[in-house]
Amino acid sequence: MIESDFIIVGGGTAGCVLADRLTACGKFTVLLLEAGPSDQRLHIQLPIGYGMSFFNPAVNWMYRTEPEPALANRSGYWPRGKVLGGSGSINAMVHVQGQPDELADLAEAGDSEWSFEALAACIQRARERIEGTDVSHDTHPLCSTFIKAAQEIGFNSENDLSKIGADGVGYFRIATRNGMRLSSARAYLRPAMKRSNLAVEIEAHATRIVFEDKRAREVHFSKSGTAMIARARREVIVCAGSINSPKLLQLSGIGPALTLKSNGIEVLCERNGVGRNLQDHLCIDHLYRSRVPTLNQQFGSIRGKIAAGLRYILLRKGPLALSVNQAGGFVRSRSDLAAPNIQLYFSPLSYTRTAPGTRTLMRPDPFPGFMLSAQPCRPTSRGFLEITSADPAVPPRIVPNSLATEHDIAEMIEGARLLRQLAATSSLRDVIDEELQPGSSVQSDDEMLEDIRHRASTVYHPVSTCRMGRSPDTDVVDSSLRVYGVDGLRVVDASIFPSIPSGNTNAPTLMVAEKGAEIILGKSGSQ
Numbered sequence: 001m002i003e004s005d006f007i008i009v010g011g012g013t014a015g016c017v018l019a020d021r022l023t024a025c026g027k028f029t030v031l032l033l034e035a036g037p038s039d040q041r042l043h044i045q046l047p048i049g050y051g052m053s054f055f056n057p058a059v060n061w062m063y064r065t066e067p068e069p070a071l072a073n074r075s076g077y078w079p080r081g082k083v084l085g086g087s088g089s090i091n092a093m094v095h096v097q098g099q100p101d102e103l104a105d106l107a108e109a110g111d112s113e114w115s116f117e118a119l120a121a122c123i124q125r126a127r128e129r130i131e132g133t134d135v136s137h138d139t140h141p142l143c144s145t146f147i148k149a150a151q152e153i154g155f156n157s158e159n160d161l162s163k164i165g166a167d168g169v170g171y172f173r174i175a176t177r178n179g180m181r182l183s184s185a186r187a188y189l190r191p192a193m194k195r196s197n198l199a200v201e202i203e204a205h206a207t208r209i210v211f212e213d214k215r216a217r218e219v220h221f222s223k224s225g226t227a228m229i230a231r232a233r234r235e236v237i238v239c240a241g242s243i244n245s246p247k248l249l250q251l252s253g254i255g256p257a258l259t260l261k262s263n264g265i266e267v268l269c270e271r272n273g274v275g276r277n278l279q280d281h282l283c284i285d286h287l288y289r290s291r292v293p294t295l296n297q298q299f300g301s302i303r304g305k306i307a308a309g310l311r312y313i314l315l316r317k318g319p320l321a322l323s324v325n326q327a328g329g330f331v332r333s334r335s336d337l338a339a340p341n342i343q344l345y346f347s348p349l350s351y352t353r354t355a356p357g358t359r360t361l362m363r364p365d366p367f368p369g370f371m372l373s374a375q376p377c378r379p380t381s382r383g384f385l386e387i388t389s390a391d392p393a394v395p396p397r398i399v400p401n402s403l404a405t406e407h408d409i410a411e412m413i414e415g416a417r418l419l420r421q422l423a424a425t426s427s428l429r430d431v432i433d434e435e436l437q438p439g440s441s442v443q444s445d446d447e448m449l450e451d452i453r454h455r456a457s458t459v460y461h462p463v464s465t466c467r468m469g470r471s472p473d474t475d476v477v478d479s480s481l482r483v484y485g486v487d488g489l490r491v492v493d494a495s496i497f498p499s500i501p502s503g504n505t506n507a508p509t510l511m512v513a514e515k516g517a518e519i520i521l522g523k524s525g526s527q
């Protein structure tokens with residue numbers, strides 16, 4: 001049996017930060033269990049390669065939601081990273097911190113540890129490892145046309161979209177360094193792996209946490225089909241992400257009693273919040289046929305691909321070194337709002353004909369095209385997830401409950417209207433040949449909503465399924481990220497957010513992980 005002071009379950013965005021921070025002082029031994037393989041693969045390190053990880057079961061859990069009545073009964077596709085670096089190894093790398101509102105929610109749910117000032121220090125520490133890189137000089141020329149269009153309708157230009165409180169449009173900064181993906185596996189774990197007090201087990205799927213007198217003591221895991229046990233002298237820290245963290249707690253007897261009993265699992269600790277409060281970002285894309293060349297031409301021809309490949313090999317630059325979400329911003333759909341409520345994306349390529357189950361970014365439409373997208377920042381719909389079997393190999397039932405509130409419906413329509421306003425500006429009108437989707441037949445609010453129901457999709461930011469808060473009845477972890485009702489067990493990842501961050505969730509998760517490490521070291525150091 002392997003024994004260590006701490007066992008971290010999940011080597012994703014948060015888990016890699018903790019593996020580094022908890023081993024840095026040399027006082028503790030740490031075992032990191034990651035269900036997926038190493039991230040040393042070309043399609044992970046090469047920024048544009050995320051198109052190839054999108055439907056790749058070797059590095060992706062590839063979850064599906066239940067059919068959603070509010071989304072024309074469609075079942076959503078929810079990729080999650082199953083590899084060192086986690087979803088941070090397969091994501092689109094857009095690096096934003098969000099708005100002060102969500103920091104206020106963390107402060108309210110936590111205590112003085114989670115004050116704005118305390119979190120600012122964590123953000124700063126994370127930025128020292130992963131600072132969004134300014135790639136504006138390398139983006140497609142149409143990005144500046146998009147920015148001009150946004151200015152025409154009164155939005156600010158924002159130089160640094162990665163800062164907290166970014167307000168306006170500009171170029172997204174991305175999590176890369178020297179033209180390669182900069183996940184927390186690369187920025188935190190890789191250097192930490194040189195330490196003798198850190199052990200990393202890959203392809204090690206944690207199946208259950210075992211308790212002695214309600215104290216987490218063992219993690220049972222399966223590696224290459226062999227059942228194994230690791231023992232924690234101090235704590236088990238669950239960093240398995242917003243889907244798998246609540247799933248592992250439920251498999252271990254912590255969750256809604258009814259769910260556990262109906263799956264034959266003994267209730268160790270009834271916690272109704274485990275798997276509840278699921279929040280996510282829904283996004284609508286408008287696609288246009290363009291009058292000027294876009295990435296479609298570069299990626300769609302052998303000559304274009306060779307040129308992009310050479311540019312990357314020789315200079316580590318060009319479209320292969322970037323995300324396809326090259327520009328965007330945080331804007332208000334109504335001028336009376338105190339803070340931005342919509343995140344915009346501009347992508348200089350289009351996919352109107354992608355076959356289901358594929359998303360090779362290098363094979364877009366055969367004609368010039370681009371996409372404008374709008375995503376409400378703080379939806380109020382709440383979903384849930386639950387296990388449907390005691391077998392850890394069975395995926396959980398995910399019910400996002402999208403568009404369950406009037407607020408969310410109204411903001412989606414307002415977002416879609418903003419895209420139409422942008423497309424109608426003189427800057428963009430000049431380059432648009434035709435709106436391909438939703439198309440000119442969609443005009444009224446009802447028609448827009450119908451289009452949203454048929455085409456809107458997640459942008460892969462599920463959070464809050466092990467929410468931090470003050471009430472053990474509805475929340476899962478306290479302000480020290482300890483699971484209520486048991487000892488020696490914490491959750492530290494995107495599942496603890498009390499409310500969804502306004503923008504992309506990777507940088508906020510790095511902040512939470514930095515905070516978690518600080519809290520754990522503070523407490524453990526004094527033990």
Ligand SMILES: Cc1cc2nc3c(=O)[nH]c(=O)nc-3n(C[C@H](O)[C@H](O)[C@H](O)COP(=O)(O)OP(=O)(O)OC[C@H]3O[C@@H](n4cnc5c(N)ncnc54)[C@H](O)[C@@H]3O)c2cc1C
Nearest residue numbers: 010012013014035086087091092093094206241494504506
């Ligand atoms: C396709 C996609 C695009 C995205 N684009 C962006 C973007 O552009 N910008 C942005 O900021 N955010 C983006 N995100 C979201 C962002 O990457 C996540 O919010 C963030 O990575 C969450 O971090 P986490 O630590 O909570 O979970 P994860 O990073 O998902 O880590 C969880 C880890 O735990 C492992 N694990 C799970 N269960 C077990 C188990 N039982 N045993 C052992 N290991 C286990 C997983 O394999 C995984 O490695 C995107 C996500 C996806 C999927």
